[in-house]
Amino acid sequence: MGSGNNNRLSRRGLLLGAAASTIGTAVSATASATAATDAGDMLDLNRRYDFYGEVGQAGIRTPPQRHIFYMTFDLTSPLRRDLQVLLARWSGAIAQLMQGGTIGQVEPSRPNATGFDTGEALDLGPASLTVTVGLGPKVFTDTYGLADQKPPLLRNLRQLPSDDLKPELTGGDLSVQACADDPQVAYHAVRDLARIAKDTGAAATRWTVMGFGRASAGKGQTTPRNLLGFKDGTRNIIEEADFEKFIWLKEGGPSWQRNGTYQVVRKIKMHIENWDTDRIGDQNNVFGRFKVSGAPLTGAEEFDTPDFRKQDPGGNLVIPATAHIRLAAHENNNGLRILRRSYNYTDGINEIGLLDAGLLFISYQNDPAHFETIQEKLGASDALNEYISHIGSGIFFVPPAPRKGSYIAQEMFT
Ligand code: HEM
Structure with missing residues (x-):
C-alpha cells in the first residue's frame, strides 16, 4: 500500500x-x-492498495471504504476462451484503476476515434479503490471445461426461511465489488469493467447496487451505523488468526484456490417507516444492544462482551431470546464466525412514496454453510424480521489475489 x-x-x-x-x-x-x-x-484520497498479492484479493480484509458499487454479470458466451480473455482484461484494468490510473485513452488524438476509458474518475485519485472479482457456479461447468476445477463448496444457497428473492436481483455468474472513498471512483471502475465485458462478448450486466456509508468496521476503524441507526460491525472479524481460521480456504480443491474465499451477498430491504415509529425500548430489544452507545443490553460500553445468560429480577433474559445478536453470536452457533462487509443502500422512493432503502449485506467465509446456518436461525426467530425482507442474493467463489504478471484464476485454465 x-x-x-x-x-x-x-x-x-x-x-x-x-x-x-x-x-x-x-x-x-x-x-x-x-x-x-x-x-x-x-x-x-491518495491512498492506494495493490491488486496483486500473495493472499486474498483486496477488498476483503481491507478496512471498508465509504462507498460501494456492486454488480453481477451473466456469462453470455459459451466459449472458454472468451471467459479467459475477460478475466485477463479485467485483471489488467483493475490493477491500473486501483493505482488511480485510467485503463486507456480518454481523449484519443484522432477525432473520429472512441475513448477507451470513460474519463469520469480523472483527477479524483485512487481513493482507496479495491475491486474484488467473484466467480459464480456456472463458471465451473462443462460449458467452459472447468467442471473439475469447481471449488468444493460452491453451490447455490439453499432456500432460507427469510427468502423473498426477486429473480432480477438474484444470481449472476461473475461479481464485481468495487469499494472506494469516492463514489465516482467506484462507479467508474464498474462502468469501465462492464464496457470490457460487453466488448469481449463474454458477459452482460445482471443486477447492481450502489451503497454508501460502510456498515462494518475494519481494524482501527470506529463502528459506523446502518440505516436503522444502530452501530453495525462491533463484533466482526478483524484479527489475522480469525481470517486464517474462518475466511481463507486452506484445504480441499485445486491448489490455486488456497486463500480464496466464498462471498455471499444479500440485498436486504428495510421497512424504514415502520421502524421509525417503533419505541426505543423495542428497537434496543430487537438487536440486544443500546442504540446510541452500541453496548449490549447487559453492559455499559460498546465492546463489553454480551452476557447471554443474564436475567432481570423478574427472571426474563436481559438480551431477549429473539434478539439479533443472541441468534447470530458465535457463542450460540458452535463458534461459527463470518466476516461482514456490508453497506447501506437506497433506491430512492418506491411506487407508493415510501423510502426504498436497506442493507447490502456482504459476508465472506470459507464455507457458505456458515452463512446458511446463521441465516437459518435469524430467519426463523429474529425480531428484526418484522422490519426487513431479503430481496436479492448471490454466491461467488473469490479466488486469491493474482501474482504480478498473471490474472485472476489464471491457473484454472492451464
Ligand atoms: C438488514 C439486516 C441486518 C441488520 C440491520 C443487522 C444489524 C446488526 C447489528 C446492529 C449488529 C450488532 C453490532 C455488531 O456486532 O455488528 C449485528 C450483529 C451481527 N449480525 Fe447482523 N444485521 C443484519 C443482517 C444480518 C445477517 C443476514 C447476518 C448473517 C446471516 C448477520 C449476522 C450478524 C452477526 C454474526 C453479528 C454479530 C453478533 C455477535 O457476535 O454479537 N446480520 N447485526
Whole structure:
C-alpha cells in the first residue's frame, strides 16, 4: 500500500468542527462520546492498495471504504476462451484503476476515434479503490471445461426461511465489488469493467447496487451505523488468526484456490417507516444492544462482551431470546464466525412514496454453510424480521489475489 499525506480529511472531525462553530460548545452529551481524531477513520484520497498479492484479493480484509458499487454479470458466451480473455482484461484494468490510473485513452488524438476509458474518475485519485472479482457456479461447468476445477463448496444457497428473492436481483455468474472513498471512483471502475465485458462478448450486466456509508468496521476503524441507526460491525472479524481460521480456504480443491474465499451477498430491504415509529425500548430489544452507545443490553460500553445468560429480577433474559445478536453470536452457533462487509443502500422512493432503502449485506467465509446456518436461525426467530425482507442474493467463489504478471484464476485454465 502506498499513501500520500495530502487531502487527509476526517469527516467526523469536519462535522464536529462545523457543529462547534455554529452552536458554540453545546455539543450534546450523547454525541460527545465520539472522538474526532481516529487514525483508522481518516479519509486519504491518495491512498492506494495493490491488486496483486500473495493472499486474498483486496477488498476483503481491507478496512471498508465509504462507498460501494456492486454488480453481477451473466456469462453470455459459451466459449472458454472468451471467459479467459475477460478475466485477463479485467485483471489488467483493475490493477491500473486501483493505482488511480485510467485503463486507456480518454481523449484519443484522432477525432473520429472512441475513448477507451470513460474519463469520469480523472483527477479524483485512487481513493482507496479495491475491486474484488467473484466467480459464480456456472463458471465451473462443462460449458467452459472447468467442471473439475469447481471449488468444493460452491453451490447455490439453499432456500432460507427469510427468502423473498426477486429473480432480477438474484444470481449472476461473475461479481464485481468495487469499494472506494469516492463514489465516482467506484462507479467508474464498474462502468469501465462492464464496457470490457460487453466488448469481449463474454458477459452482460445482471443486477447492481450502489451503497454508501460502510456498515462494518475494519481494524482501527470506529463502528459506523446502518440505516436503522444502530452501530453495525462491533463484533466482526478483524484479527489475522480469525481470517486464517474462518475466511481463507486452506484445504480441499485445486491448489490455486488456497486463500480464496466464498462471498455471499444479500440485498436486504428495510421497512424504514415502520421502524421509525417503533419505541426505543423495542428497537434496543430487537438487536440486544443500546442504540446510541452500541453496548449490549447487559453492559455499559460498546465492546463489553454480551452476557447471554443474564436475567432481570423478574427472571426474563436481559438480551431477549429473539434478539439479533443472541441468534447470530458465535457463542450460540458452535463458534461459527463470518466476516461482514456490508453497506447501506437506497433506491430512492418506491411506487407508493415510501423510502426504498436497506442493507447490502456482504459476508465472506470459507464455507457458505456458515452463512446458511446463521441465516437459518435469524430467519426463523429474529425480531428484526418484522422490519426487513431479503430481496436479492448471490454466491461467488473469490479466488486469491493474482501474482504480478498473471490474472485472476489464471491457473484454472492451464
Ligand atoms: C438488514 C439486516 C441486518 C441488520 C440491520 C443487522 C444489524 C446488526 C447489528 C446492529 C449488529 C450488532 C453490532 C455488531 O456486532 O455488528 C449485528 C450483529 C451481527 N449480525 Fe447482523 N444485521 C443484519 C443482517 C444480518 C445477517 C443476514 C447476518 C448473517 C446471516 C448477520 C449476522 C450478524 C452477526 C454474526 C453479528 C454479530 C453478533 C455477535 O457476535 O454479537 N446480520 N447485526
